[in-house]
Every structure is written in structure tokens, then in C-alpha cells.
Amino acid sequence: MRIINKLKSAILFLIIISLFGCNKSESENSNNTSLLAPTITIKLVDESGDFEEVNVEVVDVMIKMDDNSDDENGWISLNSNQKIINLLDLTGGVHEVLVDKFPIPTGTLKQIRLVLGDNNTIVIKNDLDVGDTHDLKTPSAQQSGLKLKVDTLIEEGFTYDFVIDFDVDKSVIIAGKSGNINLRPVMRVTTEVSSGIIEGSVSPSDEPAKVSVIDTKGTPETEDDEVISAYTNYTGHFALWGVPTGTYEVVVTPVDSNSKYKVTTIPDIEVVNGEITVIEPAIELALKVGAITGKILNENVVVTVSIIVDGVEEKADTNQEGVFLLENVPIGVYKITLTPADGSGLAVTELNNEEVKEDETNDLGDITLPDA
CATH class of the missing domain: 2.60.40.1120 (Carboxypeptidase-like, regulatory domain)
Known part of the structure; x- marks a missing residue:
């Protein structure tokens, strides 16, 4: 009887060990599967835009695997948080993470879709240099989302990082007579690896x-x-x-x-x-620069020609023929001072409102300094 009881206990112990081993094995397999699952990260950057603000509401980011068709079936949501993003904040290396290491199936990633909402606005300065806020209409984005062709092979165990460049300059369309401002997004997608x-x-x-x-x-x-x-x-x-x-x-x-x-x-x-x-x-x-030249007709006198550039005096002396040349002068309007050498008996002369244009030489012509 004791032998039978011992056998029953031994069998029960083996069953428990077997069940525990199965659970552990299944758990390890589950963990291994999780570790092997590929993940995707998607960042949004602004390529360019000459406005005060361009605010877009991102509702979702979706992908389609192994299917390049326009069919609405097969799209997978990446559970991106709904948010409003000012695209013009995404400059100087700043980016917005839309999706962060989200697990996706293996296969070929064919398309990425960026879905926008209705709360899209733009801020443009008016004639008084004050920013006015206008609605941005995005009919195509609201209906089906913005689709980007990718065609990237997705394999187990890898993290895939994609960057979406939103070209604001090309995307914002200011209508003529209607006064509407439309958002017809122009974007490109790249991978950080390539x-x-x-x-x-x-x-x-x-x-x-x-x-x-x-x-x-x-x-x-x-x-x-x-x-x-x-x-x-x-x-x-x-x-x-x-x-x-x-x-x-x-x-x-x-x-x-x-x-x-x-x-x-x-x-x-x-x-x-x-x-x-x-x-x-x-x-x-x-700097955009030009030059100033001229000729002093008074004989046997050296004249110093000077201007003030950003608080610093720039000057040049006349040569034996009385010609002077000031080079690499930043564009602008200047007061030119002509200062004859001490003891010449000639008066200092000023020429006002002389303009210097880019890549041009302002020739002041022949100049005769009056007596002091």
C-alpha cells in the first residue's frame, strides 16, 4: 500500500514538473517571439516653410504590408497619439516622434499613411506685421490620409526608423479670389539607414x-x-x-x-x-558688396576718403593721379568724407546719400575740393 502511495506521489510530482516545464518553455518562446518582432519608429520633420505657424492635426499613422494597391483594406494602425504639431517648430534638427518602436509584422512594407484631422491652421503676418490665423483646408488628407510609397523589406529582430519630411513651402496653396488657404501636402519619406x-x-x-x-x-x-x-x-x-x-x-x-x-x-x-x-x-x-571710386582734381595733394561701416571707419588714400578706390563695401547708403592732407589749404568735403549696390562700383567722377 505504501509502495502504491509512493508511486502515486512520484507520478503526481512528474506531472507537475512536466506542466511547469511546458509553461516555462511556452513563456520563453513567447518572450523570444516578442524579442524577434520587428519594430518601427516614424519621425516627422519640416523641410521648409516661410510662415509664422503651420499647425496640423495628426490623427493616426498607418502602414500597409505586402500590398501596393489603393484598396482600403489591409491598413494597420500604429496607434499614434492624436496631436496638433506646428511644423515650423521642427527646424534646427528638432523632430516629432509620431511612432516609437511599435511592433509590426514581417514582410514588405509598401505604404505609410499619415492621417490628418480638421484642426489645421496657418498664421501669416498681415500688412501691420501682426499674425493672422487662418483655417487650412485639407480635403484629400481628411478623406483617406496621405499615402507614401516605401517598399522596404521588414525582417525579424530589426528596428526600422523612417523620417517624413513635410515640405511646407510646396504644401500650402493660397487660392486667388476665393481667399482659401489649402494644404495639399508634399512629403517624402526616407530611412535613417539609407x-x-x-x-x-x-x-x-x-x-x-x-x-x-x-x-x-x-x-x-x-x-x-x-x-x-x-x-x-x-x-x-x-x-x-x-x-x-x-x-x-x-x-x-x-x-x-x-x-x-x-x-x-x-x-x-x-x-x-x-x-x-x-x-x-x-x-x-x-556680405553683398560693391565699391566706391572717384578722382580728386586738386594737384599735389593726398586725400583720404572714408566711410563708416557698422561703426568702423573704412578709408583709402588717393594715388599719384588723384584716384581713390574703396573695395568690398557692404551695400547701403553712405556719407563719404574727403579729408585733404594737413597744410594743403583745402577744406574737408562730405558727400551724402551715396549708394553702394551689389557687384557695382559707384563712380563719383571728378571732384575738386574747395579752399579752406
Whole structure:
């Protein structure tokens, strides 16, 4: 009897051990499956936009696997939090994370869809330099969302990072007679693995500028070039996202067409996929400059010609023929002072409101200084 009881106890013990082992194995398999599941991260950046604010309401982000059709079936929500984003805050390397390491199925990711809501607005300065808020109408986005073709293979165990560039300049359409302002989003999507980032800053930092490169897609002779651009932020910092591997000329263009600074270029900037290229030191904007010249007719006297540029005196002396030349003078309107040498018996003469234009020489002609 005792033997039978011992056998029953032993069998019960083996059953418990077996059940525990199965549960542990299932748990380990479950954990392994979770660890192997691919995940996706989606960031939103602003490529460029010359407004005060452009606010968009992001309702959801969705993907479609193994299906490139326009069919409404098969879309998977990535459970993005509904939020209103000012796209113009996304400058100088700032980005908005829409989806953070969300698990997705394996296969081929064919499309990403950005779904916008109704609460989209834009702020534009009026004639009194005050910002007015207007509604942004987004009919296509509200109906079906904005679809971006991706075609990326998704495998187990990897995290996939995508960057969506929202080109505000091209996306905002100001209608003519109707007065409506429409949002017809122009976006591009890149992966951080298959592209790089160019970062840097522009000096002076208080001069708003647009920084850009041209991606020729490896075919300079064709017309499929793509401009990748971004505005500097209030500190002068910028970041160009989604730049493919290659060597580029970085072009910095002041936003104000009447700026005293001209377009400045930095050649031979190399980009490597998956890496950040930092341009150091800061890019110094080149001034728009011209020159001032003239001829003093008084004989046997040296005359010093001077102007004040940003509080600093710039000057040049006449040569043996009485000719003077002030070069690299920033554009603007100046008072020119002509100072003859001591003992010449001639009076100091001032010429007011003389304008210097970009790449031009203001020729003051022949000048005779009066007697003192």
C-alpha cells in the first residue's frame, strides 16, 4: 500500500514538473517571439516653410504590408497619439516622434499613411506685421490620409526608423479670389539607414536663412533632381534629413531678398548613410558688396576718403593721379568724407546719400575740393 502511495506521489510530482516545464518553455518562446518582432519608429520633420505657424492635426499613422494597391483594406494602425504639431517648430534638427518602436509584422512594407484631422491652421503676418490665423483646408488628407510609397523589406529582430519630411513651402496653396488657404501636402519619406543628415549653423544667427542641397539621384543629366532644404532656427542651427550618400554643395540663401547678405555656398560636403555630417565652424554668410571710386582734381595733394561701416571707419588714400578706390563695401547708403592732407589749404568735403549696390562700383567722377 505504501509502495502504491509512493508511486502515486512520484507520478503526481512528474506531472507537475512536466506542466511547469511546458509553461516555462511556452513563456520563453513567447518572450523570444516578442524579442524577434520587428519594430518601427516614424519621425516627422519640416523641410521648409516661410510662415509664422503651420499647425496640423495628426490623427493616426498607418502602414500597409505586402500590398501596393489603393484598396482600403489591409491598413494597420500604429496607434499614434492624436496631436496638433506646428511644423515650423521642427527646424534646427528638432523632430516629432509620431511612432516609437511599435511592433509590426514581417514582410514588405509598401505604404505609410499619415492621417490628418480638421484642426489645421496657418498664421501669416498681415500688412501691420501682426499674425493672422487662418483655417487650412485639407480635403484629400481628411478623406483617406496621405499615402507614401516605401517598399522596404521588414525582417525579424530589426528596428526600422523612417523620417517624413513635410515640405511646407510646396504644401500650402493660397487660392486667388476665393481667399482659401489649402494644404495639399508634399512629403517624402526616407530611412535613417539609407540616408544621412547634414547639420550645422549659420552666422549671423539672427539672419533667417534657407539651407539646401540638390540630390541628383545619381543622374545629373536628367530632370529628376530633388532639392532637400530646411530653414535655420532662432540660434542659426539647421539640419537636412534624408540626404543620400554622396558629396554635395550646401547652399545658404537668406530668406529676405533685400538682405545685405548674399547666397553663400560650401562645397565638398560628404554624407554617409546612417551618419550625421556636422559642418564646422559655423557658415559665415558673405556680405553683398560693391565699391566706391572717384578722382580728386586738386594737384599735389593726398586725400583720404572714408566711410563708416557698422561703426568702423573704412578709408583709402588717393594715388599719384588723384584716384581713390574703396573695395568690398557692404551695400547701403553712405556719407563719404574727403579729408585733404594737413597744410594743403583745402577744406574737408562730405558727400551724402551715396549708394553702394551689389557687384557695382559707384563712380563719383571728378571732384575738386574747395579752399579752406
